[in-house]
Amino acid sequence: MSTVENTLQQELPYKWTQTLSDVTVTILSDTPVRSRDLLIKIETDSLLVRNKTTDKTYIDGKLHASIKKSNSIWSIEDGKNIVIELAKLKNQEWWKCVIQGHPEIDTTQIKPENSQLSDLDGETRSMVEKMMFNQRQKAQGLPTTDDMDKQNAYKKFMEENPNFDFSQAEFK
Structure with a gap:
């Protein structure tokens, strides 16, 4: 990732990583959070993450690409970290960003994890x-x-x- 990309990514209210099959979004909250404090809507094409108590919106927008809503989950880790696992609808595709309009990464610089031939589609x-x-x-x-x-x-x-x-x- 270039210095500019790195700076832009650090300015986001979340950190994210991806594999060919999923995207993991981690939101580091300033204060402890409980599930009842949160409004999280994971839709096929959009994501909303808001703290109802503080009225702070972390993410609200259209996803880079469609996801499998039924296979996507969220959890709270260490009482502060909101972790969202989004299952990509199209495997074998790198995302440039999580939310459209947010800073993009250069996907040609991604070093993919090793995959098995059995993970690939027939063609x-x-x-x-x-x-x-x-x-x-x-x-x-x-x-x-x-x-x-x-x-x-x-x-x-x-x-x-x-x-x-x-x-x-x-x-x-």
């Missing part, structure tokens, strides 16, 4: 497995899937055209 998993296979093949000096496809197409063409002379042909 993504297939693509990653193909890339891993091609990388191993290249490292061993063997043909990649694209090379094999070209070779198979060439063989098929030769079989379908036995009268052509391919002895002087060069293929790249």
Whole structure:
């Protein structure tokens, strides 16, 4: 995170972290809080966090992206910290901010946690497995899937055209 991003993030009334599947928002209250003191509304596209006793609003706005409302929870830790776990609707997506209009982070600088192939959806998993296979093949000096496809197409063409002379042909 750049110095400017870091400064802007520190000015927010909350701290936040994320994984590919969820966002954790932590609000550090100046005074002890109880659940009955709080008004917390977690909606699919918005979040409201207000202390009813002090009438202080910590967060009130539209979320960066939709969440799974039924899988999102909040709790109070150490009597002061309000912790909100938001389950992202779209896994495998980094958020630039929690609330639209709030300072954004550069998501290209995020170093993702290690994930298992089993965590990926079918299409993504297939693509990653193909890339891993091609990388191993290249490292061993063997043909990649694209090379094999070209070779198979060439063989098929030769079989379908036995009268052509391919002895002087060069293929790249």
